[in-house]
Amino acid sequence: MTALTHSALPSQVGLLAGRAVRRTLRNPAQLVFPIAFPLTLLAVNTSGLDAATRLPGFPTGSYLDFALAIPFIQGALFAALNGGQDLARDIQDGFLERLAMTPMSGAALLAGQLGGALFTGVLSALVYLFVGLAFGAGIASGAAGALVLLVLAIAISIAFACFGTFVALRTGTGEAVQGFFPLFFVLLFLSSAFFPRDLIAHDWFATIATYNPVSYMVEGLRSLVITGWDGSALASAFAIAAAATALFLGLSARALRTRLVRT
Amino acid sequence: MSASLARTRSVALAVAWRALANAVRNPAILLPTVLFPLFFFTAFAGGLSAVQRAPDFDYAAGYTSFQFGFICIQAAAFGGVFTGFAIANDFEYGFARRLLLAAPNRGGIVIGYAIAAMTRAAFVLAIVFVAGLVAGMRVDGSIGDLAALLALALGVSATSTLWAAGIAMRLRSMQAGPAMQMPVFMLLFLAPVFVPLDLVVGWVHEIARFNPATAWLEAARGFLAGEPEKVAIAAASAAGLFALASLWARGGLHSAERAG
Numbered sequence: 088m089t090a091l092t093h094s095a096l097p098s099q100v101g102l103l104a105g106r107a108v109r110r111t112l113r114n115p116a117q118l119v120f121p122i123a124f125p126l127t128l129l130a131v132n133t134s135g136l137d138a139a140t141r142l143p144g145f146p147t148g149s150y151l152d153f154a155l156a157i158p159f160i161q162g163a164l165f166a167a168l169n170g171g172q173d174l175a176r177d178i179q180d181g182f183l184e185r186l187a188m189t190p191m192s193g194a195a196l197l198a199g200q201l202g203g204a205l206f207t208g209v210l211s212a213l214v215y216l217f218v219g220l221a222f223g224a225g226i227a228s229g230a231a232g233a234l235v236l237l238v239l240a241i242a243i244s245i246a247f248a249c250f251g252t253f254v255a256l257r258t259g260t261g262e263a264v265q266g267f268f269p270l271f272f273v274l275l276f277l278s279s280a281f282f283p284r285d286l287i288a289h290d291w292f293a294t295i296a297t298y299n300p301v302s303y304m305v306e307g308l309r310s311l312v313i314t315g316w317d318g319s320a321l322a323s324a325f326a327i328a329a330a331a332t333a334l335f336l337g338l339s340a341r342a343l344r345t346r347l348v349r350t
Numbered sequence: 351m352s353a354s355l356a357r358t359r360s361v362a363l364a365v366a367w368r369a370l371a372n373a374v375r376n377p378a379i380l381l382p383t384v385l386f387p388l389f390f391f392t393a394f395a396g397g398l399s400a401v402q403r404a405p406d407f408d409y410a411a412g413y414t415s416f417q418f419g420f421i422c423i424q425a426a427a428f429g430g431v432f433t434g435f436a437i438a439n440d441f442e443y444g445f446a447r448r449l450l451l452a453a454p455n456r457g458g459i460v461i462g463y464a465i466a467a468m469t470r471a472a473f474v475l476a477i478v479f480v481a482g483l484v485a486g487m488r489v490d491g492s493i494g495d496l497a498a499l500l501a502l503a504l505g506v507s508a509t510s511t512l513w514a515a516g517i518a519m520r521l522r523s524m525q526a527g528p529a530m531q532m533p534v535f536m537l538l539f540l541a542p543v544f545v546p547l548d549l550v551v552g553w554v555h556e557i558a559r560f561n562p563a564t565a566w567l568e569a570a571r572g573f574l575a576g577e578p579e580k581v582a583i584a585a586a587s588a589a590g591l592f593a594l595a596s597l598w599a600r601g602g603l604h605s606a607e608r609a610g
Contacts, residue, residue, distance in 0.1 A: 120528070127536070127539075128539075130552075130553075130554065131539045131540065131543070131554060132544075133552070134550050134551050134552040134553070134554030134555060135542070135543055135544040135545060135550055135554065136398070136401060136544050136545070137549075137550075137551045137552070138401060138404040138405075138406070138407065138545050138549040138551075139398075139400070139401045139404060141404050141405055142400060142401070142403055142404055273389060273393075276389070276390075276393035276397070277392075277393060277397070281397055281398060282397050282398055282400065282401075286400050287396075287397055287400065288399045288400040289396045289397075289399060291396070292396035292397050296397070
């Protein structure tokens, strides 16, 4: 706490982000589950839906390539969930109140909090990419595309983490953070994550997938794997991630101010 | 009826009644068991139905019915897991310990939870079935086939309840949730969920060939299509797992009794 008192913003962010990362590393379940579960689902979906690649118009001959984008989204969700719960715990056990008595800035708290979620997001994205490549996935956009894929995955992780932070600050309970996350899984399943939009047989489902922003995040990631360089898909994905980040970061800052006033 | 049996029955009915009353009074308990199957049904049957046009996809009743077979088994199995959460919760808040002290026959406690889980599973399946019919699901099976499908689902529900109860009574904490959930999840998803077994590829196909859940899904889909298949294997594997899960739950009960 003394270190916080006299430190500048970058140092405050570093301290809080370091704390968030150490907390994640001390609890292996926070790393193992977000990595293992999406990879298991990827294996199951790849085996189960490989037959879909034989449909006329399916954009690739490998369902692994098609589905490789999904774990990145799921990993971002888990990272945000864990980060949000950690913050909620800080609120519940009074850490935030004690922090409020120091000169720590709100921006440092938010950035530090996002740093922890970002750590999980980056680590899991790297694992997904390497596992995908090890099992024969090809990146149509090459090595540079793989790098952009990671950058986009990180941008999506930050967007989701901002949402997790907002819910934690707004509600102050881990249960509420947990309760919101099935909503994101609904959005993932009602998107074009598992099937190309133009091949979805039911119009109502295709319509939901078209208006669902998660579709564009998945399609941006996927375009780098199966198409190559698709400027439009990438621009949409980055724009949606940036807009979500801006929206939820703003809401988080407001919720933090309100909470600090209350304490 | 012997005195011991009467005591077991009375405890089982009391526990089942309490669990069901809790579920009705508290929508947060009941809603997930209804919403999750409905959601998966919508997502799979709606989003993936084009896969039925893949070469060699052979299921005459259509993809909605194909997925309903999976949803029946999944809803039943996860209903059991949710009951396990309730048992763990009862231990965390001390109610289960008081129940252990008060019950003249403690085996009745587990039976009561299983009855509650099966009742909830039947309720959820009725809702999903109506939703399926509204969505245009084709049912070619007879009333007898549908009754057999319900019996299979209830058997799966009882088995997964006993499995989850065994975990809950050993660990006696909500932290045990993933340990109850993950094996059931793996059992179900390492089976032909999206396409018939012949179209599943890779190592999942090899596991699915020997996975009892494969026989349950194929039997369930056969009942819906009016062409029952692998019924004997499904019934035998469900009965075998039920017997193992009963032993597992009994061990859990002894563990909880020892813990006091």
